[in-house]
Amino acid sequence: MSTASSRIEDFGRLAQSAFARLSDHEDLGLSFSGEEQNYVRFNQGHVRQATHVDQQRITLDFRRDDRRLVLGFDLSGSFSADQTQLAALIAHARAESQVLPKDPFVTPLKNHGEGHEAHPGTAPSVGTLSNAIFRASSTIDLAGLYAGGVQYRATANSKGTFRSFSSESFFLDHSIYTLNADGENKAVKGLYAGHVFEEDGLHAALAESCEKLPALNRKNRSLPRGSYRVFLAPQAVEALVGMLSWGAVSHGAFQRGECALEGLARGESSLSPLFSLKENFKLGLSPRFTATGAVSPEELLLIEEGQLRTLLIHERTAKEYGLTANGASSGEGLRSPEILTGDLDPADTLKRLGTGIYLGNLHYLNWSERKTARLTGMTRYACFWVEDGEIIAPIKDLRFDESLYRIFGSELEAVTRQSLRLPETDTYQERSLGGSQVPGMLIRDFRFTL
Amino acid sequence: MSSPSLSIDCALGEFDPISALQTVKTEADWIGLRYSSETHHHRSARNGHMESNQVLQSRGVMIEALVGGQIAYAATSNLSPQGINQAARIATEIAQATAKQRRSDLSIQQRPAGVARHEGPSRIPLDQIRLEDFTSHLIQATQRLKVSDAIVTAVAEATLVESVTHYVTSSGADLRQQHLLSYQNFGAIAAEGSETQQRSLNGPTARCLQSGLESFNWDELLDECERTGQEALALLKAENCPDETMDLILSPDQMLLQIHESIGHPLELDRILGDERNYAGWSFVKPEDFGSLQYGSPLMNVVFDPGLSGEFASYAFDDGGAPAKREYLIREGLLIRGLGGLESQSRSGIPGVANFRSSGWNRAPIDRMANINLEPGNSSFEAMLSQVERGVFMQSNRSWSIDDYRNKFQFGCEYAQLIEEGRITRVLKNPNYRGITLPFWHSLAAVGQSDTFRMYGTPYCGKGEPNQMIRVGHASPTCLFKNIEVFGGDR
Numbered sequence: 001m002s003t004a005s006s007r008i009e010d011f012g013r014l015a016q017s018a019f020a021r022l023s024d025h026e027d028l029g030l031s032f033s034g035e036e037q038n039y040v041r042f043n044q045g046h047v048r049q050a051t052h053v054d055q056q057r058i059t060l061d062f063r064r065d066d067r068r069l070v071l072g073f074d075l076s077g078s079f080s081a082d083q084t085q086l087a088a089l090i091a092h093a094r095a096e097s098q099v100l101p102k103d104p105f106v107t108p109l110k111n112h113g114e115g116h117e118a119h120p121g122t123a124p125s126v127g128t129l130s131n132a133i134f135r136a137s138s139t140i141d142l143a144g145l146y147a148g149g150v151q152y153r154a155t156a157n158s159k160g161t162f163r164s165f166s167s168e169s170f171f172l173d174h175s176i177y178t179l180n181a182d183g184e185n186k187a188v189k190g191l192y193a194g195h196v197f198e199e200d201g202l203h204a205a206l207a208e209s210c211e212k213l214p215a216l217n218r219k220n221r222s223l224p225r226g227s228y229r230v231f232l233a234p235q236a237v238e239a240l241v242g243m244l245s246w247g248a249v250s251h252g253a254f255q256r257g258e259c260a261l262e263g264l265a266r267g268e269s270s271l272s273p274l275f276s277l278k279e280n281f282k283l284g285l286s287p288r289f290t291a292t293g294a295v296s297p298e299e300l301l302l303i304e305e306g307q308l309r310t311l312l313i314h315e316r317t318a319k320e321y322g323l324t325a326n327g328a329s330s331g332e333g334l335r336s337p338e339i340l341t342g343d344l345d346p347a348d349t350l351k352r353l354g355t356g357i358y359l360g361n362l363h364y365l366n367w368s369e370r371k372t373a374r375l376t377g378m379t380r381y382a383c384f385w386v387e388d389g390e391i392i393a394p395i396k397d398l399r400f401d402e403s404l405y406r407i408f409g410s411e412l413e414a415v416t417r418q419s420l421r422l423p424e425t426d427t428y429q430e431r432s433l434g435g436s437q438v439p440g441m442l443i444r445d446f447r448f449t450l
Numbered sequence: 451m452s453s454p455s456l457s458i459d460c461a462l463g464e465f466d467p468i469s470a471l472q473t474v475k476t477e478a479d480w481i482g483l484r485y486s487s488e489t490h491h492h493r494s495a496r497n498g499h500m501e502s503n504q505v506l507q508s509r510g511v512m513i514e515a516l517v518g519g520q521i522a523y524a525a526t527s528n529l530s531p532q533g534i535n536q537a538a539r540i541a542t543e544i545a546q547a548t549a550k551q552r553r554s555d556l557s558i559q560q561r562p563a564g565v566a567r568h569e570g571p572s573r574i575p576l577d578q579i580r581l582e583d584f585t586s587h588l589i590q591a592t593q594r595l596k597v598s599d600a601i602v603t604a605v606a607e608a609t610l611v612e613s614v615t616h617y618v619t620s621s622g623a624d625l626r627q628q629h630l631l632s633y634q635n636f637g638a639i640a641a642e643g644s645e646t647q648q649r650s651l652n653g654p655t656a657r658c659l660q661s662g663l664e665s666f667n668w669d670e671l672l673d674e675c676e677r678t679g680q681e682a683l684a685l686l687k688a689e690n691c692p693d694e695t696m697d698l699i700l701s702p703d704q705m706l707l708q709i710h711e712s713i714g715h716p717l718e719l720d721r722i723l724g725d726e727r728n729y730a731g732w733s734f735v736k737p738e739d740f741g742s743l744q745y746g747s748p749l750m751n752v753v754f755d756p757g758l759s760g761e762f763a764s765y766a767f768d769d770g771g772a773p774a775k776r777e778y779l780i781r782e783g784l785l786i787r788g789l790g791g792l793e794s795q796s797r798s799g800i801p802g803v804a805n806f807r808s809s810g811w812n813r814a815p816i817d818r819m820a821n822i823n824l825e826p827g828n829s830s831f832e833a834m835l836s837q838v839e840r841g842v843f844m845q846s847n848r849s850w851s852i853d854d855y856r857n858k859f860q861f862g863c864e865y866a867q868l869i870e871e872g873r874i875t876r877v878l879k880n881p882n883y884r885g886i887t888l889p890f891w892h893s894l895a896a897v898g899q900s901d902t903f904r905m906y907g908t909p910y911c912g913k914g915e916p917n918q919m920i921r922v923g924h925a926s927p928t929c930l931f932k933n934i935e936v937f938g939g940d941r
Contacts, residue, residue, distance in 0.1 A: 038544075039915070039916045040548070041725065041915045042728075043553050043723070043724050043725050043727070044553065044724065045551075046551050046552060046553040047520070047548040047551045047552055047553060048553040048554075048725050049521075049522075049523065049814050049816075050522045050523065050544045050545075050548050051522070051523040051524070051525065051813070051814045051916070052522075052523070052524040052525070052537075052540045052541065052544060053524075053525045053812050053916075054524075054525065054526045054527075054528070054537070055510065055525065055526070055527055055812050056527065057508075059506075067503075068503065069503045069504070069505075070502070070503065070504040070505075070506075071504070071505050071506070071507075072504075072505075072506040072507065072508075073506075073507040073508070074507070074508050074509055074510055074527035075527060076527060076528055076529055076530070076533075077526075077527065077528030077529075077530060077533050078528075078530060081463070085460065088460030089460055091460070092454075092458060092459060092460050092505075095454050095459075096454050096503065096581060099453055099454055099580075099581055099582040100500060100503060100581070100582070100585060101499070101500055101582075101585065101586075101589070103499060103500055103501070104499060105499070105501075125547070126543075126544045126547050126548060127543075127544075127546075127547030127548070130547065130548045130551045131551070133551075134550075134551040143724060143725070143727040143728040144728045144915075145728060145729070145915035145916065147916065173728060173915075174728060175727055175728040177727065185732065187727070189728075255602075256602065256603040256639060257602045257603055257639040257640075257641045257646045257648075258603070258639065258648075262646075363731070363853065363854055364851045364852060364853070364854070365851065366849050366850055366851045367849055368849050368851075368860065368862055368882060369862075369880055369939045369940060371645075371646050371939070372939065372940045374939075374940060376849070376851045376860045377851055378851070378852075378853040378854065378858065380731075380853075380854055397853055397854075397858070399851075399853070399858045399860060399884070401860065403940070426917060427915065427916035427917045428912070428916075428917040428918070428919055429810075429812075429917075429919075430812075431916070449860070449884065450858050450860065450884050450886075
């Protein structure tokens with residue numbers, strides 16, 4: 001953790017030097033994001049590309065006379081050069097603020113206090129890792145991405161806030177491919193993640209993924225489009241929960257006419273009494289503070305037994321619509337969602353499904369009609385036709401087009417008693433923090449269209 | 451002090467990649483250094499007020515080290531000699547550590563040593579407009595979009611990107627490229643009772659070009675905003691798109707998505723080689739299909755064209771130093787070439803193109819699309835309509851999804867019109883269509899002539915592990931497809 005703590009310390013010093021440059025009526029928030037990561041991409045168990053990334057970025061949130069500007073730059077590693085660039089950007093922001101029109105929805109920066117959270121870990125060297133995966137995948141066709149190392153975030157503002165979060169962790173997000181009895185490629189998806197990489201853990205994770213291969217190797221069952229009873233494994237539920245961050249639980253989106261759960265938000269519709277959703281920062285996967293330093297509640301219940309309790313409300317949305325902010329980030333997306341568990345014993349999943357489709361994963365979801373929370377996507381990976389509680393065959397992939405009001409509402413029959421913690425694996429620009437905790441779900445009627 | 455322009459007056463300091471490379475001490479067989487610098491200017495207004503004033507600068511280097519047939523990468527924003535050397539040391543160590551487990555043999559054959567300077571076609575730089583004038587235009591655009599109280603959201607958004615890359619290698623490559631790019635998003639959301647509809651200028655952020663301020667012709671833009679607001683209102687009153695199999699005419703601002711998802715991605719050689727199997731997926735296209743697969747109708751001519759002036763993803767060299775030139779991917783419907791750079795060409799033996807690209811300094815290059823265009827045909831729009839007894843004309847993408855082999859797709863558009871007996875009769879809301887890639891392209895029945903040809907693009911093509919969001923361009927004429935399954939909304 002020394003890299004993270006020393007860089008957060010340097011950030012604190014840079015921040016203080018920046019705050020000293022402010023004039024009257026000016027405020028400044030600084031957010032800091034960085035990582036030192038190894039990214040190793042595997043194809044057929046071999047290393048396709050390996051990349052080490054060392055990056056640090058500061059974003060300035062400059063306020064003056066009801067104007068707001070956001071500026072950012074990559075730190076160079078030279079304290080004095082970064083200090084100079086920061087000062088130049090503040091001067092630029094000051095000049096711009098004198099000609100920009102007033103922004104009626106700017107909120108004042110506040111002192112949100114100090115707090116520092118660190119999650120130490122040990123990531124392997126690239127050599128150790130690639131050798132381990134090469135050995136472990138000698139008899140399987142593995143494709144995937146390993147990401148491991150230190151991630152850190154911090155925020156400070158001229159009102160006195162200084163908060164940081166750091167984590168050293170890894171994941172191996174992988175697919176194991178096989179050719180089934182019809183000569184069709186089939187695959188199972190798996191994730192090995194944690195703070196301390198162990199070769200035994202790697203073997204156990206791959207072995208667990210491989211357990212589904214014999215069933216995938218059977219001949220396909222080609223199903224006609226139509227409605228089926230389905231079980232959504234936690235990874236499939238996670239994909240649906242991911243869509244909620246595309247405006248479905250955002251108060252700003254609701255006001256703009258872009259909220260997929262508008263009916264729920266208006267109290268005109270409800271979801272199933274079996275469905276409850278909360279933001280849960282106790283999962284430890286994501287910092288509780290936002291870019292402005294506001295600290296989210298440790299837990300925030302959004303939907304309780306099918307009824308909306310609150311949407312996510314950022315400070316700016318609160319100002320615009322006369323509400324109280326609830327610690328949401330500016331995008332008003334979920335950062336640490338948890339769907340509460342139900343009473344379905346995971347061991348009884350197939351029995352309760354009876355005859356229908358087991359969906360291991362979903363792929364490429366998008367709203368097909370946002371207004372009615374209708375979304376489309378594909379089945380992917382380990383998806384099986386089940387008869388009388390027994391897996392019969394892998395299915396040929398199907399396209400679905402369904403509404404969340406049915407999936408999480410009228411057609412939701414049961415929720416599993418256990419849930420899975422799934423850390424975020426996105427790596428756009430930098431490795432993401434966050435993740436979710438989700439159970440499996442039994443759905444009475446699910447519509448496939450192609 | 452003069453009034454600020456859109457340009458930023460605190461540019462990042464100078465960096466000389468050639469000198470930096472000379473300071474590197476390494477045990478690698480070969481080394482490359484790619485410097486990238488981008489400044490993103492993002493300004494947006496909503497409902498009469500400025501909402502975002504953002505300038506984000508990013509720069510750093512990616513070091514590539516070749517050891518024992520493996521190339522490894524190390525990225526850093528620390529541009530001091532110590533920072534560069536540290537990155538070179540790490541890249542060399544990783545290449546050494548993974549050489550025995552390498553997926554394929556790589557060499558400097560995949561890193562040609564050209565020397566060139568290239569500059570994009572932009573004409574009007576950012577310092578030619580006062581900031582207050584630019585923001586005032588954006589605010590005015592939201593006011594013109596709001597043609598009625600039923601317009602609950604009016605958004606005007608502009609992004610301008612100044613981009614420089616400079617690639618140098620120990621084998622003599624010295625390639626500098628500089629571009630100015632612009633993206634636009636102008637849109638309205640109309641709501642009345644329980645109905646909500648969105649309409650934008652060609653779909654959210656489809657207006658993407660290599661251009662400077664010349665792409666902001668405010669008189670035209672403001673008129674278009676007003677038309678867009680009116681179309682959003684019209685959608686509130688429109689009937690749903692019917693659910694039936696019928697003829698479908700797609701405008702270029704939807705063809706961009708159709709080309710992207712069902713031609714671009716399946717032809718990427720790294721997908722066909724399996725690199726992408728754990729993320730976006732594989733491809734239904736097999737290595738043996740090149741030269742033999744009839745991908746679609748004989749009317750279908752698709753090119754990789756990195757040289758179409760002003761198109762969003764034009765360039766002279768890819769990020770491995772390969773010179774970029776126009777190539778046919780599909781000719782008269784026959785698949786002849788893949789989308790893969792020199793590494794993928796060497797691995798697969800399939801002819802490719804110069805498309806080994808990275809999204810920024812912190813990502814290694816992979817096979818990306820760049821500009822993929824459908825060539826114009828010989829049908830006028832009127833001739834196309836006259837072939838349709840009953841069909842739908844759809845415009846501007848709103849929804850997209852396709853499977854991991856790029857077969858089964860479903861796309862939705864913002865705006866549609868019913869065609870009856872060769873004439874457009876009325877507006878339809880919630881238009882969608884679905885199909886399977888090869889049958890769909892075989893149903894291509896008419897390709898619009900050059901007066902229907904338009905250039906669009908997107909800055910948001912996602913792919914790769916680690917993930918990379920990259921700019922792509924797609925130009926196309928209007929096209930007619932026969933017997934397509936179209937459908938509307940739930941209400």
